[in-house]
Amino acid sequence: MRILTYILVATAIITADATSASPQEDKATPGVILYKQLKLQSALPLLEREALSGNIDSQYYLAEALRKRNRYMTPEAQHWYETAAVNGSIYAMIQLGRKNEDLCRAMDNCPTSAKSPVGWLTHAKELLLAKANNGDPESLYLMYEITLDRAWLENSANAGYALAQYWMAVSERQGEGFFLIPGKRDASVKKWLLLSSEGGYPKAIMDYLQILFEEGDMENIRHWLAIAAETGDQAAISNYGAYIAHTPNKVGYPLDLIKGYALFTLLGELDDSGGIGRYVERKSEEIREKMTPAQIEESKILAEQWKATHPPLSFFPDKLGN
Incomplete structure:
Protein backbone atom coordinates (compact mmCIF):
# COMPACT_ATOMS: atom_id res chain seq x y z
CA MET A 1 0.00 0.00 0.00
CA THR A 15 -12.03 7.65 14.52
CA ALA A 16 -14.30 9.43 12.40
CA ASP A 17 -17.91 10.10 13.30
CA ALA A 18 -19.36 6.69 12.54
CA THR A 19 -21.81 7.28 9.73
CA SER A 20 -21.59 3.63 8.64
CA ALA A 21 -21.29 0.32 10.41
CA SER A 22 -17.75 -0.60 11.37
CA PRO A 23 -16.31 -4.12 11.33
CA GLN A 24 -17.05 -5.94 14.55
CA GLU A 25 -14.49 -5.05 17.21
CA ASP A 26 -12.89 -7.90 19.10
CA LYS A 27 -12.45 -7.64 22.83
CA ALA A 28 -9.01 -6.16 23.34
CA THR A 29 -7.54 -8.96 25.40
CA PRO A 30 -3.76 -8.77 25.89
CA GLY A 31 -3.24 -11.77 23.62
CA VAL A 32 -5.33 -10.35 20.79
CA ILE A 33 -3.57 -6.99 21.10
CA LEU A 34 -0.17 -8.66 20.72
CA TYR A 35 -1.44 -10.73 17.80
CA LYS A 36 -2.56 -7.58 15.98
CA GLN A 37 0.84 -6.06 16.70
CA LEU A 38 2.38 -9.04 14.84
CA LYS A 39 4.07 -10.25 18.02
CA LEU A 40 3.05 -13.86 17.49
CA GLN A 41 5.54 -15.49 19.84
CA SER A 42 4.64 -13.15 22.68
CA ALA A 43 0.94 -13.49 21.89
CA LEU A 44 0.80 -17.30 21.90
CA PRO A 45 1.03 -18.00 25.66
CA LEU A 46 -1.46 -15.24 26.46
CA LEU A 47 -3.86 -16.37 23.75
CA GLU A 48 -3.67 -19.94 25.04
CA ARG A 49 -4.47 -18.83 28.58
CA GLU A 50 -7.39 -16.72 27.33
CA ALA A 51 -8.59 -19.51 25.05
CA LEU A 52 -8.57 -22.02 27.89
CA SER A 53 -10.67 -19.59 29.94
CA GLY A 54 -13.34 -19.73 27.21
CA ASN A 55 -12.72 -16.49 25.29
CA ILE A 56 -13.95 -17.26 21.77
CA ASP A 57 -12.00 -14.49 20.05
CA SER A 58 -8.81 -15.71 21.72
CA GLN A 59 -9.57 -19.28 20.64
CA TYR A 60 -9.89 -18.06 17.07
CA TYR A 61 -6.78 -15.89 17.12
CA LEU A 62 -4.78 -18.63 18.81
CA ALA A 63 -5.66 -20.88 15.88
CA GLU A 64 -4.67 -18.11 13.46
CA ALA A 65 -1.35 -17.55 15.24
CA LEU A 66 -0.51 -21.26 15.27
CA ARG A 67 -1.38 -21.67 11.60
CA LYS A 68 0.62 -18.61 10.59
CA ARG A 69 3.63 -19.58 12.69
CA ASN A 70 3.78 -22.99 11.04
CA ARG A 71 2.54 -21.76 7.63
CA TYR A 72 -0.07 -24.52 7.42
CA MET A 73 -3.00 -26.04 9.32
CA THR A 74 -1.52 -28.10 12.14
CA PRO A 75 -3.56 -30.40 14.41
CA GLU A 76 -3.19 -27.87 17.25
CA ALA A 77 -4.40 -25.00 15.08
CA GLN A 78 -7.34 -27.05 13.87
CA HIS A 79 -8.23 -27.97 17.46
CA TRP A 80 -8.60 -24.30 18.37
CA TYR A 81 -10.45 -23.44 15.17
CA GLU A 82 -12.91 -26.22 15.95
CA THR A 83 -13.21 -25.12 19.58
CA ALA A 84 -14.04 -21.59 18.47
CA ALA A 85 -16.40 -22.90 15.78
CA VAL A 86 -18.30 -25.09 18.25
CA ASN A 87 -18.63 -22.00 20.42
CA GLY A 88 -20.22 -20.12 17.52
CA SER A 89 -17.34 -18.38 15.71
CA ILE A 90 -18.35 -17.98 12.07
CA TYR A 91 -14.81 -16.86 11.28
CA ALA A 92 -13.44 -20.17 12.56
CA MET A 93 -16.00 -22.10 10.50
CA ILE A 94 -14.91 -20.22 7.39
CA GLN A 95 -11.25 -20.97 8.01
CA LEU A 96 -12.06 -24.64 8.54
CA GLY A 97 -14.05 -24.52 5.31
CA ARG A 98 -10.98 -23.24 3.47
CA LYS A 99 -8.75 -26.09 4.58
CA ASN A 100 -8.65 -27.52 1.06
CA GLU A 101 -6.79 -24.35 0.04
CA ASP A 102 -4.25 -24.70 2.85
CA LEU A 103 -0.65 -25.81 2.37
CA CYS A 104 -1.45 -28.94 4.35
CA ARG A 105 -3.42 -30.16 1.31
CA ALA A 106 -0.34 -29.96 -0.90
CA MET A 107 1.66 -31.66 1.86
CA ASP A 108 -1.05 -34.34 2.18
CA ASN A 109 -1.09 -34.02 5.96
CA CYS A 110 -4.27 -32.07 6.75
CA PRO A 111 -5.64 -33.05 10.17
CA THR A 112 -8.91 -34.95 10.27
CA SER A 113 -11.92 -32.88 11.31
CA ALA A 114 -15.33 -33.37 12.87
CA LYS A 115 -16.83 -31.95 9.65
CA SER A 116 -15.63 -31.71 6.07
CA PRO A 117 -14.65 -28.24 4.79
CA VAL A 118 -17.95 -28.14 2.86
CA GLY A 119 -19.77 -29.16 6.02
CA TRP A 120 -18.30 -26.27 8.00
CA LEU A 121 -19.22 -23.76 5.30
CA THR A 122 -22.72 -25.18 5.04
CA HIS A 123 -23.15 -24.89 8.78
CA ALA A 124 -21.88 -21.28 8.73
CA LYS A 125 -24.37 -20.39 5.99
CA GLU A 126 -27.21 -21.96 7.96
CA LEU A 127 -26.35 -19.78 10.95
CA LEU A 128 -25.93 -16.62 8.88
CA LEU A 129 -28.70 -16.77 6.33
CA ALA A 130 -31.62 -15.49 8.40
CA LYS A 131 -29.64 -12.51 9.72
CA ALA A 132 -28.25 -11.78 6.25
CA ASN A 133 -31.72 -11.87 4.71
CA ASN A 134 -32.81 -9.40 7.39
CA GLY A 135 -30.06 -7.02 6.26
CA ASP A 136 -27.48 -7.49 9.03
CA PRO A 137 -24.34 -5.84 7.53
CA GLU A 138 -21.73 -8.19 8.98
CA SER A 139 -23.75 -11.30 8.13
CA LEU A 140 -24.08 -10.08 4.55
CA TYR A 141 -20.33 -9.64 4.40
CA LEU A 142 -19.63 -13.09 5.82
CA MET A 143 -21.98 -14.62 3.26
CA TYR A 144 -19.73 -13.05 0.64
CA GLU A 145 -16.66 -14.59 2.27
CA ILE A 146 -18.33 -17.99 2.13
CA THR A 147 -19.84 -17.84 -1.35
CA LEU A 148 -17.59 -15.28 -3.12
CA ASP A 149 -20.81 -13.97 -4.67
CA ARG A 150 -20.15 -10.25 -5.14
CA ALA A 151 -23.85 -9.47 -4.68
CA TRP A 152 -23.47 -10.22 -0.97
CA LEU A 153 -20.48 -7.88 -0.77
CA GLU A 154 -22.36 -5.07 -2.48
CA ASN A 155 -25.41 -5.58 -0.25
CA SER A 156 -23.20 -5.42 2.84
CA ALA A 157 -21.49 -2.26 1.58
CA ASN A 158 -24.83 -0.64 0.83
CA ALA A 159 -25.96 -1.60 4.34
CA GLY A 160 -23.06 0.47 5.68
CA TYR A 161 -20.50 -2.18 6.66
CA ALA A 162 -17.13 -0.40 6.47
CA LEU A 163 -15.09 -3.53 5.73
CA ALA A 164 -17.35 -4.41 2.80
CA GLN A 165 -17.13 -0.85 1.53
CA TYR A 166 -13.34 -1.13 1.58
CA TRP A 167 -13.38 -4.38 -0.40
CA MET A 168 -15.84 -2.89 -2.89
CA ALA A 169 -13.24 -0.20 -3.54
CA VAL A 170 -10.47 -2.77 -3.85
CA SER A 171 -12.47 -4.97 -6.21
CA GLU A 172 -13.43 -2.05 -8.45
CA ARG A 173 -9.86 -0.81 -8.49
CA GLN A 174 -8.84 -4.27 -9.68
CA GLY A 175 -11.32 -4.18 -12.58
CA GLU A 176 -14.52 -5.69 -11.21
CA GLY A 177 -17.83 -4.04 -11.99
CA PHE A 178 -18.93 -2.35 -15.23
CA PHE A 179 -18.39 1.36 -15.86
CA LEU A 180 -19.26 2.77 -19.26
CA ILE A 181 -18.23 6.40 -18.77
CA PRO A 182 -14.49 7.16 -18.33
CA GLY A 183 -13.64 8.28 -14.81
CA LYS A 184 -16.69 6.65 -13.22
CA ARG A 185 -14.63 3.70 -11.92
CA ASP A 186 -12.16 5.98 -10.13
CA ALA A 187 -15.03 8.04 -8.75
CA SER A 188 -16.72 4.92 -7.42
CA VAL A 189 -13.50 3.67 -5.79
CA LYS A 190 -13.07 7.04 -4.09
CA LYS A 191 -16.72 6.98 -2.94
CA TRP A 192 -16.39 3.56 -1.32
CA LEU A 193 -13.11 4.48 0.36
CA LEU A 194 -14.65 7.66 1.77
CA LEU A 195 -17.66 5.75 3.12
CA SER A 196 -15.40 3.13 4.69
CA SER A 197 -13.19 5.87 6.13
CA GLU A 198 -16.25 7.51 7.66
CA GLY A 199 -16.98 4.13 9.21
Missing part, protein backbone atom coordinates in the same frame (compact mmCIF):
# COMPACT_ATOMS: atom_id res chain seq x y z
CA ARG A 2 1.43 3.37 -0.90
CA ILE A 3 1.06 5.78 1.99
CA LEU A 4 1.35 9.45 1.11
CA THR A 5 5.01 10.03 0.22
CA TYR A 6 6.09 6.49 0.98
CA ILE A 7 7.29 7.46 4.43
CA LEU A 8 6.64 3.90 5.48
CA VAL A 9 7.12 1.91 2.29
CA ALA A 10 8.71 -1.03 4.02
CA THR A 11 6.00 -1.31 6.63
CA ALA A 12 2.78 -0.41 4.84
CA ILE A 13 0.74 -3.53 5.19
CA ILE A 14 -2.38 -1.67 5.53
CA GLY A 200 -13.54 4.20 10.85
CA TYR A 201 -11.75 1.45 8.91
CA PRO A 202 -8.02 2.30 9.02
CA LYS A 203 -6.93 0.61 5.78
CA ALA A 204 -9.61 2.49 3.88
CA ILE A 205 -8.47 5.78 5.38
CA MET A 206 -4.89 5.12 4.29
CA ASP A 207 -5.98 4.27 0.75
CA TYR A 208 -8.22 7.34 0.69
CA LEU A 209 -5.27 9.46 1.81
CA GLN A 210 -3.28 8.23 -1.17
CA ILE A 211 -6.01 9.48 -3.50
CA LEU A 212 -6.08 12.83 -1.70
CA PHE A 213 -2.31 13.06 -2.00
CA GLU A 214 -2.46 12.42 -5.74
CA GLU A 215 -5.09 15.17 -5.97
CA GLY A 216 -3.00 17.56 -3.88
CA ASP A 217 -5.83 18.05 -1.36
CA MET A 218 -3.69 19.00 1.64
CA GLU A 219 -6.57 20.21 3.80
CA ASN A 220 -8.32 16.86 3.67
CA ILE A 221 -5.00 15.01 4.03
CA ARG A 222 -4.40 16.80 7.32
CA HIS A 223 -7.96 16.00 8.43
CA TRP A 224 -7.96 12.31 7.55
CA LEU A 225 -4.41 11.51 8.63
CA ALA A 226 -5.16 12.83 12.11
CA ILE A 227 -8.28 10.65 12.20
CA ALA A 228 -6.33 7.61 11.01
CA ALA A 229 -3.79 8.09 13.78
CA GLU A 230 -6.62 8.06 16.34
CA THR A 231 -7.49 4.48 15.33
CA GLY A 232 -4.12 3.10 16.47
CA ASP A 233 -2.99 2.16 12.96
CA GLN A 234 0.80 2.02 13.15
CA ALA A 235 1.36 3.32 9.62
CA ALA A 236 -0.95 6.28 10.19
CA ILE A 237 0.70 7.12 13.51
CA SER A 238 4.12 6.93 11.88
CA ASN A 239 3.14 9.30 9.09
CA TYR A 240 1.25 11.65 11.40
CA GLY A 241 4.07 11.76 13.95
CA ALA A 242 6.67 12.46 11.29
CA TYR A 243 4.63 15.20 9.63
CA ILE A 244 3.73 17.09 12.82
CA ALA A 245 7.41 16.97 13.79
CA HIS A 246 8.31 18.28 10.31
CA THR A 247 10.50 15.29 9.53
CA PRO A 248 9.58 16.06 6.80
CA ASN A 249 7.08 18.95 6.63
CA LYS A 250 5.02 17.75 3.67
CA VAL A 251 1.38 18.53 4.45
CA GLY A 252 1.45 21.77 6.43
CA TYR A 253 0.78 20.71 10.01
CA PRO A 254 1.87 23.18 12.71
CA LEU A 255 5.17 22.05 14.23
CA ASP A 256 4.66 19.83 17.29
CA LEU A 257 7.91 18.12 18.27
CA ILE A 258 6.57 16.96 21.62
CA LYS A 259 3.60 15.06 20.20
CA GLY A 260 5.58 13.78 17.22
CA TYR A 261 8.28 12.33 19.45
CA ALA A 262 5.64 10.89 21.80
CA LEU A 263 4.08 8.96 18.94
CA PHE A 264 7.43 7.54 17.87
CA THR A 265 8.12 6.59 21.47
CA LEU A 266 4.97 4.49 21.33
CA LEU A 267 5.94 3.00 17.96
CA GLY A 268 9.23 1.93 19.55
CA GLU A 269 7.23 -0.43 21.78
CA LEU A 270 6.44 -2.50 18.69
CA ASP A 271 10.14 -3.41 18.57
CA ASP A 272 10.77 -4.72 15.05
CA SER A 273 7.25 -5.98 14.35
CA GLY A 274 6.56 -5.70 10.65
CA GLY A 275 10.19 -4.74 10.09
CA ILE A 276 9.68 -1.18 11.35
CA GLY A 277 12.36 -1.12 14.05
CA ARG A 278 15.17 0.55 12.13
CA TYR A 279 12.86 3.14 10.58
CA VAL A 280 11.34 4.09 13.96
CA GLU A 281 14.77 4.34 15.58
CA ARG A 282 16.11 6.57 12.81
CA LYS A 283 13.06 8.83 12.74
CA SER A 284 13.01 9.11 16.56
CA GLU A 285 16.63 10.22 16.57
CA GLU A 286 15.93 12.77 13.85
CA ILE A 287 13.13 14.33 15.92
CA ARG A 288 15.04 14.10 19.22
CA GLU A 289 17.93 16.13 17.81
CA LYS A 290 15.56 19.12 17.49
CA MET A 291 14.32 18.92 21.09
CA THR A 292 15.42 20.24 24.47
CA PRO A 293 15.71 17.87 27.46
CA ALA A 294 12.56 19.46 28.93
CA GLN A 295 10.61 18.79 25.73
CA ILE A 296 11.74 15.16 25.73
CA GLU A 297 10.49 14.70 29.29
CA GLU A 298 7.18 16.35 28.40
CA SER A 299 6.93 14.04 25.40
CA LYS A 300 7.29 10.96 27.59
CA ILE A 301 4.33 12.09 29.69
CA LEU A 302 2.27 12.75 26.58
CA ALA A 303 3.11 9.27 25.24
CA GLU A 304 1.68 7.68 28.39
CA GLN A 305 -1.43 9.87 28.15
CA TRP A 306 -1.99 8.88 24.50
CA LYS A 307 -1.52 5.21 25.35
CA ALA A 308 -4.11 5.45 28.13
CA THR A 309 -6.74 7.21 26.02
CA HIS A 310 -6.38 5.63 22.55
CA PRO A 311 -6.73 2.16 21.04
CA PRO A 312 -3.60 -0.03 21.15
CA LEU A 313 -1.15 0.21 18.27
CA SER A 314 -2.05 -2.28 15.56
CA PHE A 315 -1.13 -3.46 12.09
CA PHE A 316 -4.81 -4.38 11.63
CA PRO A 317 -4.20 -7.77 9.98
CA ASP A 318 -7.25 -9.15 8.19
CA LYS A 319 -9.31 -11.22 10.58
CA LEU A 320 -9.84 -13.85 7.90
CA GLY A 321 -6.15 -14.04 7.14
CA ASN A 322 -4.47 -16.20 4.51
